[in-house]
């Protein structure tokens with residue numbers, strides 16, 4: 001895990017300007033790869049014959065996907081495809097994918113699901129990202145955000161100050177998810193999944209793996225109706241840090257300058273289910289929580305994938321659309 005962590009930290013996804021590179025923690029890498037039903041053979045690394053260092057990697061995990069409520073297929077979820085920077089453009093990727101396909105098909109799987117910013121043939125859908133800035137000064141310093149024209153920094157900071165608890169209009173009591181909540185959360189999840197034409201079919205064990213908090217890395221907040229002793233809503237987010245690769249931000253003419261920041265702390269929303277609470281209020285609470293309640297490496301920005309219900313609350317949560325597109329692929333399936 002130490003070697004894989006270092007390999008990904010130094011070689012994984014960067015933005016187009018080469019200013020930021022994802023730096024997933026070991027805990028998050030383990031969480032993403034070692035799901036229930038983990039198949040060791042689907043963790044494929046290529047090492048140097050000379051010094052044994054990792055040169056390329058791809059991981060797969062077994063899953064089930066339900067399509068149009070009527071078909072459920074077995075599919076391997078592909079993740080962490082990465083080729084060492086010094087070995088790019090040598091057509092190592094098709095070799096990795098071919099070997100993974102052999103292993104996956106050998107286990108009786110005919111399909112694979114994967115996602116990525118790169119456009120390769122042929123996505124079945126795509127997702128857009130929205131961001132909520134939490135630490136404006138740092139985001140402007142490092143060139144993640146542009147200071148709007150005629151906007152003094154102090155006013156911009158004030159405008160995006162994360163809400164305090166009193167500004168979140170919540171019903172019920174929010175608290176971190178515990179083991180005893182798994183059944184209640186699973187019931188909400190199953191009900192919600194029916195809204196989507198294509199969705200993962202998860203067992204209770206798989207959902208528990210995805211959502212149970214991991215200290216410093218993943219949080220699921222449940223909202224409890226204490227009178228009925230019932231969970232009414234939940235939201236999950238996890239840490240996706242990035243290394244800042246340049247100490248002089250070059251992104252915007254208006255703000256080029258030296259800074260001392262080395263990392264960007266991103267909270268990415270994974271799942272949410274809002275039934276009693278308003279999604280906007282829940283996301284405001286996440287902004288409050290991720291900025292004020294997390295003392296170790298507080299978050300600078302909140303990321304969330306756009307869904308239809310998000311459009312309605314985008315303005316009140318102060319979400320802005322990012323430039324990233326996440327293409328979704330389903331190998332060997334015709335819709």
Ligand SMILES: CC(C)(COP(=O)(O)OP(=O)(O)OC[C@H]1O[C@@H](n2cnc3c(N)ncnc32)[C@H](O)[C@@H]1OP(=O)(O)O)[C@@H](O)C(=O)NCCC(=O)NCCS
Pocket residue numbers: 011012013014080081082083084087088089090091092093094115116117118120
């Ligand atoms: C994505 C990455 C592995 C591609 O490596 P590369 O050295 O640029 O490409 P290679 O020369 O090995 O292979 C090129 C082929 O792989 C395909 N390819 C590139 N990225 C792909 C992807 N994400 N999924 C599937 N195929 C991909 C190309 O379409 C091309 O196909 P062709 O030979 O039919 O034209 C590499 O750029 C990388 O590690 N990037 C950082 C991590 C990353 O972005 N991972 C993808 C996350 S989805």
